Amino acid sequence: MTVTTTPAAFQPPPPGEFIGHPRPLWMLFGAEFWERFAYYGMRALLAVYVATTFFSLLPEGEAKAAASLTYGAYTALIYATGLFGGFVADRYLGYRPSIMLGGAFMAVGLFLLLIPELPWFLAGLAIIVVGNGLFKPNISTLVGKLYAPGDARRDSGFTIFYMGINAGGALAPWVCGTIIGATYGYKWGFLCAGIGMILGLIMFHWLRGWLGHIGESPAPAQNLKRVAIVALGCIACVPVAYLLLSRANLVGYILLLMFAVLTCYFIGSSIKSGDRIQLHRYIAMLLLFLAKILFWGMFEQAGSSLNFFAKDHVNSPFDFTLFQSFNPVFILLLGPVFAWLWPKLENSNLNPSVPRKFAIALILVAIGFTTLLLSIKYLDDGTGHIPWLMLALVYAFNTMGELCLSPIGLSMVSKLAAPKETGMAMGAWFLCSAMGNWVAGKTASLAVAANAGISGYVETYTFIAYAGFGMGAAFLIFAPFINRLMHGVR
Template sequence: MDNPASTAGDRFVREAERDRAVQQDRAFLGHPRGLATLFGLEIWERFSYLGFQAILALYFADAIANGGMGFEEGVASSIVAAYGALVYLLSIVGAWIADRIIGTYRTVLFGGIIIAAGHIFMGIPAAFSTWFGLALIVLGTGLLKPNVSTKVGELYSSEDERRDAGFSIYYSGINIGAFLGPIIAGWLGQEIGWHWGFGAAAVGMIAGVIQYVLGSTHLAGNEAAARIRAAFRADRGFWATIGLIAAAVIAAALFTVLAEDGINALVNVISIVSAIVPIVMLVLMARSPKVTKAERANLMPYSLLLIALVAYNLMYFQTGNTLNFMALNRTENSLFGWGYPSTWYISLTAIVEIIMGPVLALLWVKLGKRQPHVAAKVGLGTVFGGAAFLVVALGASVSGEAAMLSAIWLVICYIFLGLGDLVLQTSGMSATTKLAPRAFASQTMAVWFAAMALSQGIQAQIVKFFDYDNAALYFGIQGALVVAYGVFLMAITPWLKKRMTLVG
């Protein structure tokens, strides 16, 4: 009779050997073939998610006679933001499931399948299928989103010099998908029918899942996944996680049966939860006996950087609602007499990042030790985000309340958003991984996602004040406040540099 411990040990050895073979592979541009698998998956996942998000608020606000849901624009914007908050809150849970229950491969696979099912339901022209599809997309994205980048990291040993270049290739896949999604799904949704756009997103996600499964033999992380599954026990943490997932899905599903007042109340609850979660996480860090004095001192600059992340994304996430409505109803969407869908502006951020990403990376390398401190970079990215809204405010002021904006105002706005995303997200992510206390290192991404959820939760309330007649004031106030915070962060960089004991 086989010894169970010996059998498990043999399995771990076999899986470790598989991982080493994967990591030594150089068949894809000098990288493991698994990178091509994850590159393709992320293209299709971003294509499907950003494609459907580009038309979601417009679909909610369109008249029922036109195939829409008939909500007021403010309500539609709030719903989209609330769903975004749920996605990021469930991403915290998705990371925990991968770390403690089934490993990254299965978590990503199940997430992809659930997302694809959600998009299929979104493609069915019925109110119930819309809400049910959204609930599935929230759950599936929460499982997939935090774990795909982890799978990229698993392709390389910690000493592998190809690691950074591999992530650069992977992130180019994100930008390609982010570019194509709004172009294709946006055109189909606005020119043919909303559910055609959602259907395109479904096709993209199905393609992503298929090529992920076909390329699974080239992925690493097998030993870690085997150990996770072997060690799993259904403890209190597991049942708490199941409860959180159920609560999030129920919250998403409640939109199906609630009237407009009930929907607004539910959005408010989601906003409150999104505010509580990051605060609780930071307090737990500050009060934990496992956190050293030096690490505790880092929590202040850590919090200031997270505020910048929240402030910038408060601008960026409105590409799916208020900026989307401005593009649809208050912008001349034509070039030399040729008209184009208003959702196409959303693809501009991806174009900026595809072009400027390598340029920025080269700049930082060239500057070496003379490059700006990470706090200054985060501050600069925040300024770019605020400047994007100031541009729209200026355009609205110059054009007048009833006049249409020239397309150039939105083009400049999206260029600033793309630059801000490029500078802030990369620098901010790097800083938070170094500033987080060691005892909470595995939860660094959870705090990051909590901050993103907070941005969406705040946005769900702010978008209620948007009106075309006060567009200059709406965008101007937000833009000015965010620019001011970015400037403040850059101004106190010398002080932050002294406090950031774990950041060079």
């Protein structure tokens, strides 16, 4: 395989802005909207569908625990493959061809979920996992490449892009779950998600000219050949992903190994280059990755244990799947506030540094779970149910934490990584999400375990709250040290 390194020099997008940002940002916003519609639509259904369709012969608690492990393994792998997808796009295929090929695989996988047989269902999940690796990190990388180094609009641009993610995420559970799934059967929600993925691909291909030369194939004359080679490689990876989904406990060990290799790669790369500043920046990036893993392990209870909790322990006038829309709806409501807030604080020299924003995120999600614990203790109606507004409040706190971490983290990675390794670094960011999702799945399996009842949730969420407060305080204390390692990156 011939390796071509993407040029490090900044290539500006074609002229033209909309609401103060490069026009291609809004095309990427739309493409990501439909991809996230597909992902959140199927995610809203996944854990409950797996428990009731494939593990229904087990006792209820065991079925939920098994489904939570499957959910955790799937969501972990969906992010872990981004590391390889970023490398392929950086060094061989280019960002645009990677996005189109990955999206095609994801659409095929989503349609396979319609088959109500476990082997076919796992095959569909495996194909989605492989395709997502090519799609997800590379469309985020393209956003970063729209802005010159030092462009103050970058953080706001990523926040706007993040709103596109969550606009799709807000609509998807309502359409795929509450309307289609609850009315006609949850498997038809997967069909709706697959259609959303196809719409995203059409939009990206149709408006690709807005990007100019950004993200194009490094060797246009060999593009078809390279796409074919990468496609064959993806097909070869599907059985591996299938095996890991079938043995969810193996995923955690593999992710730890990948993170260790990744750490050695970034440190070794900067040492080999002799760039001391880049070495320090990679150390800072890896420390912030640890905060991301912990945050995501807490936050991603949403699709597993909080989904089961909403189904079994919340008095609600609507289908439980609609709770999966609450987080993205709050993103849409609060995202513009945070996009306005950071530059405003910057002008007043009050903008928290990236490490402090990460610390605030951990503390906010801890407050969210503390709210849920207090609701269980004081607002239980005597049948093990709490008012739905309290769960909505939990999602509000967790969302504020997400806005302090996820869009800021995407921007941080694009600034701390060496230009030639931005795709791989973005993949590493999603690897941290993978590790957090695996931790979330294991944690959720304890919360919903057999015979635990609501006490299992209380014990698990108490641990989450303590962990969030403790690690948030630690990052506040060590923020000045991490800032020095970042050498002026904010």
